[in-house]
Amino acid sequence: MSPIEPASSSVQPPAAPRDVLTIRGLTKTFPGVKALDGVDFTLRAGEVHALLGENGAGKSTLIKTVTGVLQRNGGSVLLGQTEIHAKSPADALNLGIGTVYQEVNLLPNLSVAENLFMGRQPGRFGFIRNGPMQRRAREIMASYGVDIDVRKSLSDFSVAIQQLVAIARAVDFSASVLILDEPTASLDASEVEHLFQTVRGLKARGIGIVFVTHFLDQVYALADRITILRNGRLIGTRETAGLPRLELVSMMLGRDLAEATHERRAETAPEPEPFLSFRDYGRRGQINPFDLDIGRGEVVGVAGLLGSGRSETAKLIFGIDRADSGEATIDGRRVRLASPRDAVALRFGFCPEERKTEGIVGDLSVRENIVLALQARRGWLKPLGRAEEDRLADHFIKSLDIRTRDAETPIRLLSGGNQQKALLARWLATEPEFLILDEPTRGIDIGAHAEIVRLIESLCEAGMALLVISSELEEITAYSSRIRVLRDRSHVGDLTGHEISADTIIRTIAAEARP
Numbered sequence: 001m002s003p004i005e006p007a008s009s010s011v012q013p014p015a016a017p018r019d020v021l022t023i024r025g026l027t028k029t030f031p032g033v034k035a036l037d038g039v040d041f042t043l044r045a046g047e048v049h050a051l052l053g054e055n056g057a058g059k060s061t062l063i064k065t066v067t068g069v070l071q072r073n074g075g076s077v078l079l080g081q082t083e084i085h086a087k088s089p090a091d092a093l094n095l096g097i098g099t100v101y102q103e104v105n106l107l108p109n110l111s112v113a114e115n116l117f118m119g120r121q122p123g124r125f126g127f128i129r130n131g132p133m134q135r136r137a138r139e140i141m142a143s144y145g146v147d148i149d150v151r152k153s154l155s156d157f158s159v160a161i162q163q164l165v166a167i168a169r170a171v172d173f174s175a176s177v178l179i180l181d182e183p184t185a186s187l188d189a190s191e192v193e194h195l196f197q198t199v200r201g202l203k204a205r206g207i208g209i210v211f212v213t214h215f216l217d218q219v220y221a222l223a224d225r226i227t228i229l230r231n232g233r234l235i236g237t238r239e240t241a242g243l244p245r246l247e248l249v250s251m252m253l254g255r256d257l258a259e260a261t262h263e264r265r266a267e268t269a270p271e272p273e274p275f276l277s278f279r280d281y282g283r284r285g286q287i288n289p290f291d292l293d294i295g296r297g298e299v300v301g302v303a304g305l306l307g308s309g310r311s312e313t314a315k316l317i318f319g320i321d322r323a324d325s326g327e328a329t330i331d332g333r334r335v336r337l338a339s340p341r342d343a344v345a346l347r348f349g350f351c352p353e354e355r356k357t358e359g360i361v362g363d364l365s366v367r368e369n370i371v372l373a374l375q376a377r378r379g380w381l382k383p384l385g386r387a388e389e390d391r392l393a394d395h396f397i398k399s400l401d402i403r404t405r406d407a408e409t410p411i412r413l414l415s416g417g418n419q420q421k422a423l424l425a426r427w428l429a430t431e432p433e434f435l436i437l438d439e440p441t442r443g444i445d446i447g448a449h450a451e452i453v454r455l456i457e458s459l460c461e462a463g464m465a466l467l468v469i470s471s472e473l474e475e476i477t478a479y480s481s482r483i484r485v486l487r488d489r490s491h492v493g494d495l496t497g498h499e500i501s502a503d504t505i506i507r508t509i510a511a512e513a514r515p
Helices: 059-066 089-095 112-116 130-142 159-172 189-204 216-222 245-253 310-317 340-345 355-359 366-378 386-399 416-428 446-461 473-479 502-510
Strands: 019-030 033-044 048-052 074-079 097-101 177-181 208-212 225-230 233-239 274-283 287-295 299-303 325-330 333-335 348-351 434-438 465-469 482-487 490-496
Touching (some): 019 059, 019 208, 033 048, 033 059, 033 208, 048 059, 048 216, 059 208, 089 097, 097 159, 112 130, 159 189, 189 208, 189 216, 216 245, 233 245, 245 502, 274 310, 287 310, 287 465, 299 473, 310 434, 310 465, 340 348, 340 366, 366 386, 366 416, 386 416, 416 446, 446 465, 446 473, 482 502, 490 502
Parallel strands (some): 033 233, 048 208, 048 225, 097 177, 177 208, 299 482, 348 434
Antiparallel strands (some): 019 033, 019 074, 225 233, 274 287, 325 333, 482 490
């Protein structure tokens, strides 16, 4: 080297990170739906790459297509420099792509060791060598900071341990790509931190990790880059450090803060007296304890990203899930909400988000679906007469304009909007004092959408208390008396009066959690 040549000239620039998974133009269609529309995605060795998006964004379809659960209609998937066509998750694992789901897909009746080595047990002369298998299993789990009896059934351990077993199995298969699909949804804070330590260790070993989650705080704590999907399309890929939370939420929701929002009338009506109150109400692992008051004639809107705890709050209030802290009162009187039966007896109603799987009974008629809740409240020893059933069905078919050939048509043959109106009729037939609506306008046509919004407003004017969950920000700001904002399983804000706007909701969701 010349004496006048700077010493630094011999220092080579760091090599660019190696791409371990490259997706180009990925397309997947179902009848009438393009679930993925030319999506690009690149995963580098030794990075954690968050994949984000709301319901229907295409995250699950992308994962299923890459791992062979579904077969793509177009585009390419490269592992390293080699194009792959995984035919099944087992095939994907053999190629080097491991996936760990929120619901661990191992065999709970087998031991930890058997799950770790399933399909590749060490053997001799046709017999499995349990001793070496168990010794190696103990070594593997110890490398993740876990000291357990690997001879015990997987079902004997917590979800957190089961997920670590699933991760260890995938990595021990020499996976270069690890996909974690909602791995923290059922974990407490200490379990999440242990998982994150494991992920950071794998990242240091050069494994590329795709991290699917709805928890923004976790994204910023762990991810190097973020890719956002919406409606099956790529919205963008950004370095986490350079993407403000506010911009991330706007990208996910498809809304710029500069957009005009629904103008609300300036209302100075006094705050209603609480009819229904919750204090320190929560359930470990699902929703952090919260306080909430709901008055008669009030619509409390609930806003937040998918996974923020919206539906969990509704199910807790209706008794589908049982609270393990706090108390509920009606007009100051403490009440028990240990089951939906308790809620119905207190004249609560609940229209769930998944109306096809949790709401309607598809093979029953419109009439039978409408009278179902009222009959349940009366008890099966006091059946409604057929004449009363016909009267109720005819009344609600006309008053809610349920488009059906007649009351005896199987409800599965109705459109989504008309199924939703029949569900509303089911609860209105019970003359409820409090009604919970979870995404009441999702997936329905414009006409039915407007009719349901008008119905919400008329029920409020009639003095009913309502809790309405919606992802449609303009819609929820239009009819809500007050909006409760949720983020990462916590109730983080209350918006009233002129604070109620899509802009303020987004800012509240995006605000960093206090330490």
